[in-house]
Each structure stands twice: as structure tokens, then as C-alpha cells.
Amino acid sequence: MSSSTNSPTHHTSTIGAIGAPSRRNTELALLVFAVAIPVFAYANVGLAISDQVPSGLLSYGLGLGLLAGVAHLAVRKFAPYADPLLLPLATLLNGLGLVVIWRLDQSKLLQSLPNFVTAAPRQLLYTALGIGLFVVVLIFLKDHRVLQRYTYISMFTALVLLILPLVPGLGANIYGAKIWINIPGLGSLQPGEFAKIVLAVFFAGYLMVKRDALALASRRFMGLYLPRGRDLGPILVVWAISILILVFETDLGTSLLFF
Structure with missing residues (x-):
């Protein structure tokens, strides 16, 4: 025994x-x-x-x-x-x-x-x-699981960082891409690089919480079985933002990553 x-x-x-x-x-x-x-x-x-x-x-x-x-x-x-x-x-x-x-x-x-x-x-x-x-x-x-508390805050923060280069007077067009911002005393900076890290926190937390709901198909659309709208919504928002980034900031790499 x-x-x-x-x-x-x-x-x-x-x-x-x-x-x-x-x-x-x-x-x-x-x-x-x-x-x-x-x-x-x-x-x-x-x-x-x-x-x-x-x-x-x-x-x-x-x-x-x-x-x-x-x-x-x-x-x-x-x-x-x-x-x-x-x-x-x-x-x-x-x-x-x-x-x-x-x-x-x-x-x-x-x-x-x-x-x-x-x-x-x-x-x-x-x-x-x-x-x-x-x-x-x-x-x-x-404990990295603490970051799960800030899932939606991470999403909002990432979207703000992505939009910053489009703010008049703050964004800068360098080599045809509007992905930079000018910071007095520090020069130019790409907020999208920080947004990638924050978005990783969002996706990890969101997919962890919604993994069961996303796995359950609720309706059929164009031959595909999709999860409920409220579960798929945040992912669609990020997808739409990726297209807007491609159109307005000419940042193909970041857009494809988010897509």
C-alpha cells in the first residue's frame, strides 16, 4: 500500500x-x-x-x-x-x-x-x-494565463495601434507604405509591430475561451458550416481590418498575416 x-x-x-x-x-x-x-x-x-x-x-x-x-x-x-x-x-x-x-x-x-x-x-x-x-x-x-483577462482589451489596443499611421500629422508615408508614425525625439516607429504582439495575446485568449463554441457549427452558408455570429464576429472584425490595412496603409505583409 x-x-x-x-x-x-x-x-x-x-x-x-x-x-x-x-x-x-x-x-x-x-x-x-x-x-x-x-x-x-x-x-x-x-x-x-x-x-x-x-x-x-x-x-x-x-x-x-x-x-x-x-x-x-x-x-x-x-x-x-x-x-x-x-x-x-x-x-x-x-x-x-x-x-x-x-x-x-x-x-x-x-x-x-x-x-x-x-x-x-x-x-x-x-x-x-x-x-x-x-x-x-x-x-x-x-503565469501567461493571466493575459487571458485582457483578451478584448488587447484587441482594442491592437486596433488603435494599427490605425495610428492613418492619423493626420502623426502618420508618415515612407517608400509608399503608411505604416510609420513620427515621434518627436525618437524618430519614426512602426506601431504595427507592437500590434502583432498584442493581437497574439487576443487570438490566444479568444480561441481558448471560445474553442468549444467555434467547433460547433450552427448554420450553413454557401456550402460551409459556420459557428454562431457572436462567436465568429471578432474574427471577422480582424479580417475586415486586415483588408483596410492593405487598402489604406499599403502594408501587404501585415495584412496577409492578419488575413
Whole structure:
């Protein structure tokens, strides 16, 4: 009797002790590749442009690796059971993005454009700022389910952020896209990038609460069985907003994402 009582506790402690480190070790191994691939891409671009390895290759690799290492340690400490794929994927995409920006910088330098300022170092600084905010969220947001309380507030906030570039005197048209706002002292900013994060909170909370209602078809329309209008309504609103974004802000990427 005593043995059967203690058995679940023993298995739970074993899973708790082995499961989390195993996930984090997988994440660490993937991070090595997520940093190595952009470093090789950086070297490849330098060789393609000038037939020599870029002088900033070491600093770029160390910088990206250090930022990824800080994020990994934070996840290992504060979110040991997190998905091991997300951080490596984000690191890989960010690293390749930095390489693309550096490649564009080199093209503009070769053209000797006036008043040109390289964007890659600034982008790396933004990456460091993002990692800092990421760590802060991990430390203070102990339970992500708390965000479910702010589902509709998140939707309203996201829609406000998306509309800001259309406000006269605040929005700015850059390269044909009206996705920027001018902030005195800070320059231009894309509120839509923050809206994507807030919308993720909205969709996660809404689909969690309405998952059963959305799964139950109530009526047939044009050969499709659809949920009730009041359950499908918020999703249709976001869909309509995505079309308006495409028409008025000329932001195809964000529109397709929301669609």
C-alpha cells in the first residue's frame, strides 16, 4: 500500500528533474546552429562582395551568440518547460535579418550615397533591447494565463495601434507604405509591430475561451458550416481590418498575416 502511494510522487519528481533540462539542452544545441548559420551567411556575403572575410565577422558572431546565450539562460531559469524550438527559430530569423541589412548597407556604401548611416549596428542594438524586454517578461510574468483577462482589451489596443499611421500629422508615408508614425525625439516607429504582439495575446485568449463554441457549427452558408455570429464576429472584425490595412496603409505583409 505504501509503495503504491509513493509511486506517483516518485514518477512526478523524476519527470520534473529530467524533462526540463532535456528540453533546455535541446534548445542550446539548436541555438548553436541558429547562430552558426547567420555567421556563415555573413562570411559568404563578404566573400561575394570583396573576395575576403568581413572584418566584423568575429564581433558579429560573438554579439549574436552572447545575446542568444543570455536569452537561453533566462529561459532555463524562469521557463524550464518552454518549447525548445521558439528561441532558436527567433534567433535564426533575427540573425539572417541582420545579415540582409548588412548586405544592403554594403551596397549603399559602394554607391557612395550622401548622408548614409549604416543600419546593421543599430539593428543589433535593437536586438539587445528586445532580449532585455524578453528577460523582463519572463521574470515578471510568472503565469501567461493571466493575459487571458485582457483578451478584448488587447484587441482594442491592437486596433488603435494599427490605425495610428492613418492619423493626420502623426502618420508618415515612407517608400509608399503608411505604416510609420513620427515621434518627436525618437524618430519614426512602426506601431504595427507592437500590434502583432498584442493581437497574439487576443487570438490566444479568444480561441481558448471560445474553442468549444467555434467547433460547433450552427448554420450553413454557401456550402460551409459556420459557428454562431457572436462567436465568429471578432474574427471577422480582424479580417475586415486586415483588408483596410492593405487598402489604406499599403502594408501587404501585415495584412496577409492578419488575413
